[in-house]
Amino acid sequence: MASVRLESVVKKFGKVIAVNNVSLEVKDGEFFILLGPSGCGKTTTLRLIAGLEYPDSGRIYIDDKDVTFLEPKDRDVAMVFQNYALYPHMTVFQNIAFPLLLKRKKLGLTKEDIKKRVLEVARLLRIEELLHRKPGQLSGGQQQRVALARALIRRPKVWLMDEPLSNLDALLRLAMRAELKRLQKELGITTIYVTHDQAEALSMADRIAVMNKGKVIQVGTPDEVYLKPKHVFVGTFIGAPPMNVIECRIEEQDGKYLLQCPGFTREIPQEIMASKLVKTKEIILGIRPEFIEVIESPAPDTIKGKILVVEPLGSETILNININPENEETIIKVKLPKITKKFRPGETVFLKIDWSKVSIFDKTTGFLLE
Amino acid sequence: MVSLYYRVRRIRLSTIIINIVVWFIAILWLLPFIGLFMVSVRPYSEVVLQGWWTILGGHYTLNNYIQVLTNPMYDLLRGYMNSLTIAIPSTFIPLILAAMIAYGFSRFSFTAKNVLFILILLIMAVPQQTMVIPMFFMLKAMGLLNKLIGLILVHSSWGIAWIAFFMRNYFNMMPREIEEAARVDGAGWATIFFRIVLPVSLPALASAAAIQFTWVWSDFFFALMFIYSPEKMVITQKVVTIKGQFYVDWGLLSAGSILTMLVPLLVYAALQKYYLRGMVGWASGKG
Secondary structure (H helix, E strand, O other), X not given: OOOEEEEEEEEEEOOEEEXXXXXXXXXXXXXXEXXXXXXXXXXXXXXXXXXXXXXXXEEEEEOOEEOOOOOHHHOOEEEEOOOOXXXXXXXXXXXXXXXXXXXXXXHOOOHHHHHHHHHHHHHHOOOHHHOOOOHHHOOHHHHHHHHHHHHHOOOOOEEEEEOOOOOOOHHHXXXXXXXXXXXXXXXXXXXXXXXXXXXXXXXXXXXXXXXEOOEEEEEEOHHHHHHOXXXXXXXXXXXXXXXXXXXXEEEEEOOEEEEEEOOEEEEOOHHHOOHHHHHOXXXXXXXXXXXXXXXXXXXXXXXXXXXXXXXXXXXOEEEEEEXXXXXXXXXXXXXXXXXXXXXXXXOEEEEEEOHHHOEEEEOOXXXXXX | OHHHHHHHHHOOHHHHHHHHHHHHHHHHHHHHHHHHHHHHOOOHHHHHHHOOOOOOOOOOOOHHHHHHXXXXXXXXXXXXXXXXXXXXXXXXXXXXXXXXXXXHHHHOOOOOHHHHHHHHHHHHHOXXXXXXXXXXHHHHHOOOOOOHHHHHHHHHHHHHHHHHHHHHHHHHHXXXXXXXXXXXXXXXXXXXXXXXXXXXXXXXXXXHHHHHHHHHHHXXXXXXXXXOOHHHXXXXXXXXXHOOOOOOOHHHHHHHHHHHHHHHHHHHHXXXXXXXXXXXXXXXXXX
């Protein structure tokens, strides 16, 4: 178990800055997830921690020991790769035992000890009956377990995982998600996990670092990044469907501040009133689809809209509503928890926004105005 | 009946044409060998009277083979031994050295890497004949002329260039993740190379081994230049001695030729499983 700290880490590949001044702190025993779209630098960050890449500047610490330029073998980390990277010519037993065999003398282990440890880990991951097979004879899920076992056997300080579930089918992925989380909590190994799947991140992480274009945009608990996104990117990247964003202007009229949005204009609600806000002219208003109520008849403080598409998803329904008759593309997505009424495309409805849940972002920087 | 109709219909015209062409080429390719084989198993008198290609009728005998192997005048067995003594190390020495060189070229960056690689390509392009005189003097200076070890060195160094080129291409296509996994697991470069990379590259190594072995085994030119004592001559040199100055026993010569071919054929047959995969490379492999 260990803590991991990155200080102003920069990694360039030619002219491309893959990791741009990233500073992070992962606590002891934490399940920490690096989340972001492909090409955002999350895998490079993980590889820097593993020692498979060296940074151009910045430092990396594991348990306060500077490991920036240490070889991977000297960092006491274990890694699970996206394609599992099992050794194809070795049996499952040999694959799992390999890290221990390499450190046999250093750890003072006998062959019997190694066998015992392999069986122990195999039992934990329920792969005892596969030990004599070769990786080519295993299913994706089984290969994944072997890769996890190989990463566990050495009892590393830090467990690094690079999208380990992305090659599994949807059902197996769900099952493995829960199992991984259980395993991590049971063993208490500090884990840094890379994924582009926001559902995976929200469901598994203790804390999430959302990355974009090589930078860390926000670090927080799943609730924090979901409910209080610090940047419009975080709001729109996380959530299914993502946060609704509407570009609006703030105008001062007779000492009052008006919020002018496509389709509606109103005085700035008390809930979001802030000094920083009124100084900014151009803003982005962000609201999650579940914080909008749909009313059938006109009511005060509502926005008129027309239903374009109804997406029933079983446990919930998503409505695509146009709020600007002049522009068909001004669409608000609303998530209804259950079907109380059957809505139809073409119907006129009224939207009541929960203003206490609204996030206001600066249009030029994209950052939250607090 | 219906299913048969569909089955017949499903065979495309292009498939038929491709099959005909392939069979035609294959038979054309094999015909000289069949002729050679027929000559080797029939008495000389029948060959002279009935021609090369008579397959049916006549007598069959292994006399030519027995003659060629046991008659001390031809001494083919010694040629066999000498060829094996040269071909085996001349296959394994360049194979292991070239694999290491290739791995270096594929995975590490170092000064003048590209220049060195171009040098390897140039060496591959140089005809053996142009190098034979300097090599002759080098071997002479080292006291390795007319010695099997000298020929082993020549073949090994000649093989390193093309095997390094071949293996580098293979390593370049090889996914790097398993090596990275090994690095994280605690392996150093030597462990990665010998315990992960080499076993995984077995198909490519087998292909290279089969080709290099065959080349060395079939070599006549270098052997002719650097070996001149009859007791040190290799099989390709020995076969030639079967042909007399005034009289050629085609039966004996054919048997000798077939015996010479036999070893590379066996090597190919033994390694077939690997070298087919090695030639296809990673393209068809599972991810």
